[in-house]
Amino acid sequence: MNYKLIASISISLLMARWRQTLVAAIGVTFSITMFVGLLSFMSGLNDMLDGLILNRTAHIRLYKEIKPSKQQPIDISNEFKNYHNFIRSVKPKNERLELYDAAGIMNALKNDERVVGVVPKVTTQVFYNVGALDINGIIDGIDAAEESRLFQFKDYVVDGNYLDLKNTPNSIILGKGVAEKMMVQLGDVIVVTTSKGEQISLKVVGLFQSGIRDIDIVQSYCSLNTTQRLLGESSTYITDIQVKLKDVSLAPLIAKEYENVFHLDALDIQTANAQFETGSFIRTLISYSVGITLLIVAGFGIYNILNMMIYEKMDSIAILKATGFSGKDVNAIFILIASTIGIVGGIFGLAFGLGLSVIIDHVPFNTASLPAIKTYPINYNPKIYLIGLSFSIVTTYFAGYFPARRASKIDPVIIIRGK
Amino acid sequence: MSNVILKTEQISKYFHDPISVKVLKDISFEILKGEFISVIGKSGCGKSTLLYILSTMDTDYEGALWIEGENMGNKNEAELARVRNEKIGFVFQFHYLLNEFSVLKNVMLPGLKLGNISEKEIEHNAFEKLKLLGIEKEALKKPNQLSGGEKQRVAIARALINNPMIIMADEPTGNLDKKNSEIVFNIFQELSSLYNQSLLIVTHDNEFANRTNRIIEMEDGKIIKM
Ligand SMILES: Nc1ncnc2c1ncn2[C@@H]1O[C@H](COP(=O)(O)OP(=O)(O)OP(=O)(O)O)[C@@H](O)[C@H]1O
Ligand SMILES: [Mg+2]
Numbered sequence: 001m002n003y004k005l006i007a008s009i010s011i012s013l014l015m016a017r018w019r020q021t022l023v024a025a026i027g028v029t030f031s032i033t034m035f036v037g038l039l040s041f042m043s044g045l046n047d048m049l050d051g052l053i054l055n056r057t058a059h060i061r062l063y064k065e066i067k068p069s070k071q072q073p074i075d076i077s078n079e080f081k082n083y084h085n086f087i088r089s090v091k092p093k094n095e096r097l098e099l100y101d102a103a104g105i106m107n108a109l110k111n112d113e114r115v116v117g118v119v120p121k122v123t124t125q126v127f128y129n130v131g132a133l134d135i136n137g138i139i140d141g142i143d144a145a146e147e148s149r150l151f152q153f154k155d156y157v158v159d160g161n162y163l164d165l166k167n168t169p170n171s172i173i174l175g176k177g178v179a180e181k182m183m184v185q186l187g188d189v190i191v192v193t194t195s196k197g198e199q200i201s202l203k204v205v206g207l208f209q210s211g212i213r214d215i216d217i218v219q220s221y222c223s224l225n226t227t228q229r230l231l232g233e234s235s236t237y238i239t240d241i242q243v244k245l246k247d248v249s250l251a252p253l254i255a256k257e258y259e260n261v262f263h264l265d266a267l268d269i270q271t272a273n274a275q276f277e278t279g280s281f282i283r284t285l286i287s288y289s290v291g292i293t294l295l296i297v298a299g300f301g302i303y304n305i306l307n308m309m310i311y312e313k314m315d316s317i318a319i320l321k322a323t324g325f326s327g328k329d330v331n332a333i334f335i336l337i338a339s340t341i342g343i344v345g346g347i348f349g350l351a352f353g354l355g356l357s358v359i360i361d362h363v364p365f366n367t368a369s370l371p372a373i374k375t376y377p378i379n380y381n382p383k384i385y386l387i388g389l390s391f392s393i394v395t396t397y398f399a400g401y402f403p404a405r406r407a408s409k410i411d412p413v414i415i416i417r418g419k
Numbered sequence: 420m421s422n423v424i425l426k427t428e429q430i431s432k433y434f435h436d437p438i439s440v441k442v443l444k445d446i447s448f449e450i451l452k453g454e455f456i457s458v459i460g461k462s463g464c465g466k467s468t469l470l471y472i473l474s475t476m477d478t479d480y481e482g483a484l485w486i487e488g489e490n491m492g493n494k495n496e497a498e499l500a501r502v503r504n505e506k507i508g509f510v511f512q513f514h515y516l517l518n519e520f521s522v523l524k525n526v527m528l529p530g531l532k533l534g535n536i537s538e539k540e541i542e543h544n545a546f547e548k549l550k551l552l553g554i555e556k557e558a559l560k561k562p563n564q565l566s567g568g569e570k571q572r573v574a575i576a577r578a579l580i581n582n583p584m585i586i587m588a589d590e591p592t593g594n595l596d597k598k599n600s601e602i603v604f605n606i607f608q609e610l611s612s613l614y615n616q617s618l619l620i621v622t623h624d625n626e627f628a629n630r631t632n633r634i635i636e637m638e639d640g641k642i643i644k645m
Contacts, residue, residue: 005531012519319515322476323529323577324504326497413471416511 006329009320010336013309020305025345027301028396032349032388035291037356039384042287044377046280056151056210057269058242059251062258064099065265068092102238105262114246114254117150119143121240122227127193128220130182134193137178137218141227150244153221160186160206165223172226173206177217194230202226292391299395302341306334306403310410317407318415331408338400339393346392350385424584424617425450425473430482432468432640442468443480444640450585450619455611457628458621460637466621469637470589473619474507475499487584504533508578510588515574516562522573523549523558530580541580548576552606568599575606585617586610592624604630 014021069092074085099105102120109118122141127134144165147153154162157173165171172192174184184190188204202222210216222230228237243258245251251268259266270277310317317330361378432443442465450456458466471477472484475491478499484491486506491499503509516525523545530541549555552572557565562573571591578586586607592600604627610616611632620631628634636644 002532002534005528005534009528012517016519315515316517316519319517320528321500322474322503322509322511322515324500324532326500328497329500329532413477416476416515417467417471 006332006336010333010340013313013316013333014337014340017305017309017312020308021341024298024301024305025341025348027298028295028342028345028392029349029352031291031294031298032346032392033352033356034294035388035391036350036353036384037360038287038291039388040353040357040378040380041360041376042283043379043381043384046283047379048373048377050276050280051152056153056156057272058151059245059248059269060243060255060258061267061272062099062105062241062243062262062264063239063267064095064097066092066095066097097239098233099238099241099264102241103236105264106241108262109241109243109258114250116244116246117146118244119146119150119242120224120238121242122224122231122233122237123239124227124231125195126230128178128182129191129193129199135178135181137175137192137220139172139192139220139222139227139230141222141224141230143224144221151242156208156210157206158209160204162206164205165221168203168205170200170202170226171205171222172202173208173221174204175216175219176207176209177213178220179204179207181217192230194232196232198230198232200230291388295391295395298345298392299399302338302396302399303403305341306338306400307406309337310334310403310407313407314410314415317410318412321410321412322416327408330410331404334404334407335397335400338396338404342392342396342399345396346389349392350388353385353388354380422451423449424452424487426485427473428483428485430469430472430480430484432465432472432477432480442640443472446482446642448635448642448645450617453611453615453617455607455618455632456620456635457631457633458619458635458637459623459625459628462623464637465640466637467589470587470619470621474509474587475502504529505581506584508575508581508583508586510571510574510578510586510591512590512593516570516577518561518563520561521559522554522562522565525562525573526577526580529577533581545576545580548579549573551579552576568595568602571595571599571603572606575603579610585619588618588620590621590623592622592627600624600627 068088069090072085072088072090074080074087074089106118106120109115119142124139124141126137126139128137142153142165144153144162148162158176160173162173165173172190174182174190179185182190184204186204186207189201190204191199191201193199208216208219208221210219225235228235231237245254248269252270255266255268255271258264320330321327357378357380360376363376365373365376367373426449427446430443430446431441434440434442446469458469460466468477472480475484475486475494478491486502489502491502494502516522517528520528523542526545526548527538527541530536530544531538536544546555546558549558552575554565554569554572554576557569557573562570565573571594575586575591578588588607592603595603607618607620608630611618618631620627622628634644635642
């Protein structure tokens with residue numbers, strides 16, 4: 001087939017109807033622009049919302065849960081061995097929440113090559129003293145540097161320096177909600193009552209805002225040492241081990257494994273945050289549906305213009321065939337016309353889509369609950385552009401396929417006789 | 420017998436809509452190289468129908484069509500297109516030029532499709548053909564800027580571009596006045612006598628027919644004189 005000739009005929013036919021061609025191409029451009037803009041925004045939003053919880057949540061959390069014994073007395077009875085037993089009588093016993101040999105476990109985890117990092121944590125309940133009032137609270141003892149490296153802790157410290165937690169003895173980073181209630185600022189000293197009833201003074205070196213109010217009105221952070229002292233425990237006392245994995249999707253599997261190896265409770269991120277996965281999935285689904293619908297509409301636009309063109313160019317097609325062009329040539333001409341509209345429209349669509357994304361990316365988006373975010377989130381994933389372009393090519397190909405086939409089947413005798 | 424360029428054997432053709440009618444009945448004849456033939460007959464006797472079959476555009480017939488010793492019944496659509504492109508120049512009553520292209524490009528198109536020689540040479544040849552027909556001055560115009568007679572001459576130039584084995588024409592002067600008809604006829608005659616071009620022309624013009632080498636007369640789907 002002589003591609004140069006086919007191309008030159010296609011272009012001439014396009015030019016003869018450039019207005020309609022332009023409208024069809026603009027249809028494609030518009031739909032690809034919206035497709036790219038929408039998906040970039042939606043997946044940016046997904047990333048942001050995921051980041052809100054998932055980024056600073058351990059992929060696997062090892063801890064000890066207070067719960068009733070798995071073996072209830074009735075299970076031991078021979079008589080009811082093959083029955084479904086639901087009578088539970090033994091209550092949970094008062095166990096220490098401490099993880100035995102935490103250092104050993106952490107060493108073992110650090111040597112696991114699927115693991116990026118491991119940080120210990122000590123959690124304790126406290127009361128923040130405000131005048132005559134005691135406010136319920138939780139203090140997590142953390143290694144501020146490691147916690148930042150693995151779980152972006154520093155992004156949420158909105159005031160003060162997170163490293164002061166380590167450098168200043170007896171310091172605390174207060175939840176913003178707590179600080180507001182207590183009417184304290186950076187540098188102030190507060191008093192907390194520990195679960196043992198002791199009162200301890202701590203210096204406020206930072207304020208912390210997670211974006212989730214329920215957390216911000218109870219949660220504060222101290223160093224591991226300080227927290228262990230609040231509890232009156234030794235420096236080996238650890239209640240949680242947080243693990244970050246190389247591949248987060250393996251979390252449920254590895255959690256099961258650790259549970260068996262270390263005889264601890266292991267919670268994986270997917271189980272802990274199932275609702276986020278669902279939300280992300282639905283948002284992605286909606287954006288794809290809207291994008292594809294737009295493309296199909298654009299496809300009909302192309303289908304229409306081609307059909308019209310073929311109707312008008314019956315005589316030309318007949319004469320091309322009479323002078324030696326085969327059905328295949330005619331088919332190629334119209335497929336080429338459709339593809340040109342699709343590809344040119346698509347490429348402009350990608351460019352405009354990128355433009356739209358950049359614009360959205362610069363629209364200020366200040367919300368108290370998301371301190372790390374200043375503008376609307378956009379994901380510039382090349383995958384979106386690739387999908388957009390592929391879709392535009394596929395849609396226009398199909399939009400061109402049937403008209404082109406019709407044109408290739410035109411019988412020149414009928415046209416010529418019809419005159 | 421290498422002089423026979425086109426031969427039909429018992430060609431019959433039916434139309435089935437609205438009722439089955441046999442419009443061509445056992446047509447058998449031969450065309451020799453260099454012959455200038457006219458086909459005449461009353462309106463509706465099947466001249467155009469026969470011409471469409473001979474030009475390989477209509478494949479729905481009984482009997483056999485041989486062009487330069489090859490049986491057309493064995494060829495597929497693309498191969499027939501190739502035969503039309505290479506061996507047959509067609510001129511219609513209505514000129515059928517493509518208004519999207521210049522006159523010159525219109526003449527070049529079948530040559531470009533054949534692709535035996537470079538685009539430059541095709542352009543040169545096309546210009547030569549236009550010159551031969553005395554319309555080289557219009558080469559860069561669009562077809563819709565030409566008169567009917569000029570358009571018909573462009574169509575003849577296009578039919579000539581690949582130096583076809585035969586030129587077939589269906590009432591090429593049917594739409595033209597006396598003067599333009601005369602011009603077109605003279606062109607055909609010149610092609611025949613100077614270039615030994617084979618021609619098969621369907622016409623209603625008996626005066627025209629009488630000046631050709633051979634007349635095939637049809638009546639009611641049959642050849643009654645040849
Ligand atoms: N598509 C068709 N369906 C049914 N009958 C047809 C069709 N085309 C042509 N015919 C019939 O076939 C016969 C021959 O038609 P054809 O066009 O070959 O005649 P013609 O000799 O070229 O006439 P004219 O000199 O008027 O052009 C006519 O009787 C016509 O009615
Ligand atoms: Mg006719």
